[in-house]
Amino acid sequence: MILTHIYQQLARYLDALPAGYPPTESGVEIEILQTLFTEEEAALALHLTLLDEEARVIAYRARRDMAKTADLLEAMVHKGLISGSYPNSKPPRYAISQYVIGFHEGQVDRLSKAYVSLFKRYAPHLLEKGPWTKVPQIRTIPINAAIPVTTEVMPYESAEAILRSKTHFGVRNCICRQELILDGGGCDRPMESCLVFDDAALNDAVTGQGRLITLEEALAKVETAREAGLVLQPANSQNPIVMCTCCSCCCGVLRNIKNHPEPATLVANPFIASYDAEACINCGKCAAVCPMDALAWADEKITFNPARCIGCGLCVDVCPTQAVVMVRKAARLKAIPKNTLGTYLRMAQARGPQTVLTLVGMVLRSLVHSVLAPRWKDGEG
Numbered sequence: 001m002i003l004t005h006i007y008q009q010l011a012r013y014l015d016a017l018p019a020g021y022p023p024t025e026s027g028v029e030i031e032i033l034q035t036l037f038t039e040e041e042a043a044l045a046l047h048l049t050l051l052d053e054e055a056r057v058i059a060y061r062a063r064r065d066m067a068k069t070a071d072l073l074e075a076m077v078h079k080g081l082i083s084g085s086y087p088n089s090k091p092p093r094y095a096i097s098q099y100v101i102g103f104h105e106g107q108v109d110r111l112s113k114a115y116v117s118l119f120k121r122y123a124p125h126l127l128e129k130g131p132w133t134k135v136p137q138i139r140t141i142p143i144n145a146a147i148p149v150t151t152e153v154m155p156y157e158s159a160e161a162i163l164r165s166k167t168h169f170g171v172r173n174c175i176c177r178q179e180l181i182l183d184g185g186g187c188d189r190p191m192e193s194c195l196v197f198d199d200a201a202l203n204d205a206v207t208g209q210g211r212l213i214t215l216e217e218a219l220a221k222v223e224t225a226r227e228a229g230l231v232l233q234p235a236n237s238q239n240p241i242v243m244c245t246c247c248s249c250c251c252g253v254l255r256n257i258k259n260h261p262e263p264a265t266l267v268a269n270p271f272i273a274s275y276d277a278e279a280c281i282n283c284g285k286c287a288a289v290c291p292m293d294a295l296a297w298a299d300e301k302i303t304f305n306p307a308r309c310i311g312c313g314l315c316v317d318v319c320p321t322q323a324v325v326m327v328r329k330a331a332r333l334k335a336i337p338k339n340t341l342g343t344y345l346r347m348a349q350a351r352g353p354q355t356v357l358t359l360v361g362m363v364l365r366s367l368v369h370s371v372l373a374p375r376w377k378d379g380e381g
Contacts, residue, residue: 006042007033013046016358018347019098019137022129028122035115036103041076044069045096049362050344052085052093053370060373061365078207080106085199086206100126100252101137101235101242108175108209116182119252127256134350137343138244138253139236139268139336143226146313146326147271156238156336157270159222163195165239169218170201172210176250186250189228193245195221200241221245229289231312236268237337248291262307263292268336269311271326275304279323286315286324295324 007030014021021029033042047062055070062069073094077084081103083095097103107115144160155161163169172194180186195218196204204210213221225232225245231254234240248254257263264272273294282302286295294308295315304324315324337343348355 006039010042010045014099017098018344018355020130021099024125028118032118036081041081044072048082048094048096049366050095051366052095053366054091054093057369057373061369084203086202105175108173111178111182113182116179123252124256131347131350135347136236136268138233140310140312141232142271142311142313142326143317146316159232162234163215163218166197168198168201169213169215170196170204170210171213171221172204176252180250187247189230189247190224193225195243197241229314231291237339237343239339254291258292264307264309267310270328271311272306272329273309273315273324274327276323279321281321285318289314289318
């Protein structure tokens with residue numbers, strides 16, 4: 001039967017998307033899909049694009065019954081497998097989710113030990129072979145207290161400014177801490193700590209993956225993150241829909257880039273720490289909070305390796321003598337994409353012309369099918 005190959009087809013489709021889903025010799029990426037998707041769900045996912053579309057458009061493309069398609073899409077949203085949006089007084093819309101950031105994070109509060117084991121095997125390969133090293137999907141911003149007052153700060157470089165630009169706010173549990181706890185590790189940092197905004201927040205409220213909160217509660221979550229020594233990581237766009245608060249002991253991204261000799265090359269952040277050895281009293285507080293060991297003990301004193309600094313600013317917050325401050329990097333970074341689609345386009349460009357063509361083809365296909373779909377009635381064209 002053709003359905004026995006559906007997971008290979010879905011894996012290839014996901015790998016054609018900007019974030020990638022690189023194959024392995026072991027086939028663990030296929031095992032992940034078999035664990036999360038039924039064959040029917042995998043077959044339908046092949047007909048979704050990165051653009052939000054109504055169920056009728058997707059049913060037309062898949063040549064399926066519209067009502068059954070709508071029911072299956074809604075079930076997949078609630079399983080965290082695809083993205084759903086629910087505009088007021090309009091039909092729901094659906095889009096394919098990439099793996100990371102995407103339907104992996106959609107497994108929050110429903111993780112199994114079997115899936116965690118598979119993800120643990122696949123994550124290093126995904127980071128190495130995917131587009132992450134060229135175009136990160138998330139970026140690091142300093143905690144507000146660490147941003148230098150003498151520096152012009154863009155709104156998307158400040159956590160408070162990002163939050164104040166949003167309309168809807170949500171919070172969900174940290175899937176990375178849940179994963180590590182299931183794997184016998186983890187830490188005692190706050191579990192309910194990942195912030196989502198606007199449509200993503202509304203989607204989480206519908207599916208139960210998170211809950212809506214106020215701006216004041218969101219600001220309080222950022223302050224709690226600072227007190228807990230967590231790194232602020234919004235999506236890599238000027239208008240992020242998510243902001244994670246991460247620790248290097250649990251976060252899948254930070255754990256993996258910490259193993260790299262130069263973590264600073266793997267994050268998008270215009271700031272870096274500047275260390276003054278003469279002002280340092282070697283109290284060790286900065287080394288205790290630094291997630292990348294950029295500030296560390298060596299020969300009974302603090303040493304600083306700028307190639308390991310990801311610019312989180314946690315060291316500035318705890319230094320009693322201002323021996324460490326945040327400064328802008330000398331080399332200018334590429335402009336932060338304006339939105340999520342801009343991030344996807346940049347990732348596609350980094351992967352090559354074929355991925356760009358895939359993205360353009362999705363847009364054209366979606367436009368054409370949105371026009372033709374109204375003629376589609378219950379599997380008859």
